[in-house]
């Protein structure tokens with residue numbers, strides 16, 4: 001059965017990249033969970049806006065007025081996308097989802113005595129801000145990387161009452177989608193507000209309307225121009241000082257006093273990324289045109305084919321929930337006897353396929369999925385402290401979006417089967433112990449020379 005949505009091409013989909021056999025091949029991004037290329041309509045919106053680009057909220061000129069209107073129209077679009085039109089909720093533009101969560105962690109004025117309930121499934125973006133600002137009560141996961149609503153309810157019900165439930169809407173590692181509606185209801189029943197990290201969910205399913213706070217990014221939903229969003233009730237941002245302080249956030253400054261301006265501008269100090277906001281609004285229009293039912297059907301087909309295809313490759317272990325559990329088109333796996341970095345390097349250099357490897361900014365989750373015990377983790381901790389990344393734990397992740405078809409998944413699975421077949425690779429690969437990454441040996445230039453930015457790591461956490 002083919003996906004209901006015809007694949008939607010993205011800018012750059014037809015780009016050819018060099019492989020170690022000297023051939024150029026069409027690049028296949030199997031890494032949309034990390035970041036996505038632009039939808040053509042997004043690029044067009046950016047190109048038609050750029051001649052009108054000017055300062056936002058800071059100029060009397062015609063172009064400034066027009067740029068300000070575009071920025072505020074984008075704010076309306078993100079509120080609509082999050083199902084908040086007609087409410088008193090506000091949208092605050094941030095750099096990305098990470099900044100959005102840090103922003104909220106600041107505005108909640110938490111202290112080390114406050115408890116935040118979160119889970120071991122989280123991306124570091126929804127883990128580290130809470131661990132720094134408060135005391136975290138972690139919901140554990142099963143060996144398949146899932147948790148139940150009952151486990152979250154137990155954590156919510158334990159004393160002292162938590163200040164927040166901070167939970168992902170979808171895992172960036174396994175594509176697993178927690179029972180979000182149940183979690184939000186359970187938290188609200190106990191008077192606990194909820195932040196949903198929707199960075200992965202946003203390009204796949206509607207954002208949760210009932211969550212108090214939602215954070216996500218444009219660059220994972222085909223608007224790679226650098227904006228993120230934090231949505232929440234206006235009154236959550238009216239007390240105390242803003243997260244960032246500076247120009248644009250104030251009504252009056254003397255050397256003795258600051259009168260902060262109204263929300264959301266008080267939370268957006270400095271010149272905003274208006275191009276990023278325009279791009280995100282254009283992407284939102286495209287999502288509205290495609291419609292969630294078609295997107296979900298497309299994702300379901302891709303996810304099923306991807307996970308079944310990977311699980312069928314000999315020597316490959318798919319991590320995460322059972323094959324009959326519906327996930328996003330995101331799949332993470334390990335390969336018997338082959339380092340994750342080598343699998344990723346061979347897919348790139350021999351097959352022109354881009355994947356991510358490592359721990360995907362979710363170290364506690366990966367440790368659980370890989371079944372690493374305390375002794376193994378202590379060993380890896382010692383190596384990390386010594387700057388040796390040669391044997392860091394990890395896995396390989398393949399993820400797809402609207403531009404993918406079943407043919408993309410088949411191409412990926414064929415390449416994976418070839419790389420893991422036991423046949424010797426066509427070139428020698430060498431590992432850089434400082435990053436853990438593998439590269440075709442220098443004799444395979446020009447692939448190395450043109451593509452590998454040494455010594456930047458492909459997989460920092």
Ligand SMILES: Cc1ncc(COP(=O)(O)O)c(C=O)c1O
Pocket residue numbers: 033034096097098099123125126168170171172197199200216217219228
């Ligand atoms: C679930 C999840 N949350 C948060 C983030 C952080 O997003 P950003 O890079 O936009 O800050 C990511 C990025 O991969 C993610 O997958």
